[in-house]
Amino acid sequence: MNEERKCILSYKWLLIAGFLIWIPNGSLQAIFPQFSIDLFAWQPVLIGLTFSIIGVLDIFSQAIIMPRLLKILTDKQIALLGMISEIIGYIFIAVSALIVYYPVFIIGMIFFGFGDSIFGPSFNGMISKSVSASEQGRIQGGSQSIQSLARVIGPIIGGQLYAIISHAAPAIMGVILIGVSVSVLFKKYL
Secondary structure (H helix, E strand, O other): OHHHHHHHHHHHHHHHHHHHHHHHHHHHHHHHHHHHHHHHOOOHHHHHHHHHHHHHHHHHHHHHHHHHHHHHOOHHHHHHHHHHHHHHHHHHHHHHHHHOOHHHHHHHHHHHHHHHHHHHHHHHHHHHHOOOHHHHHHHHHHHHHHHHHHHHHHHHHHHHHHHHOOOOHHHHHHHHHHHHHHHHHHHHOO
């Protein structure tokens, strides 16, 4: 029974950490086009091209980089690397809003895209390993539900921060929430 309680606590903290990461991720996806238009006067073609580059980076990271990382790092270490990369990305994105310089924004999107692409698979691995084989479907379903909830809440919060406070506010929220998530994982899981 004690081992079962430990497992429940383990995946509970994992899900809390994931929720804190997925909120700003949902926010960024929602405000990205408007951010690009407002700050850099980008046209839809350039916005679409940027989304495509992020998609290619995602494929490259998961197909080429992730298998290499798995040979030398654990899921926990890869998740942490992804979270740190996302924080760096959000910092660059916030700075790009403050100085209105699109190359800084593109660098931020590359860091964010890389971090997000390696965090997802490693996080799912950590979730799977936190429960018995008979519980994996339930915990993965719960994880997807929490991710969906965060992707509903994130755009609402990010949109309000963007409109009321500043264009940089959603990225600053990302730095803060992912920083808290790293702290949660270090204290409770890693």
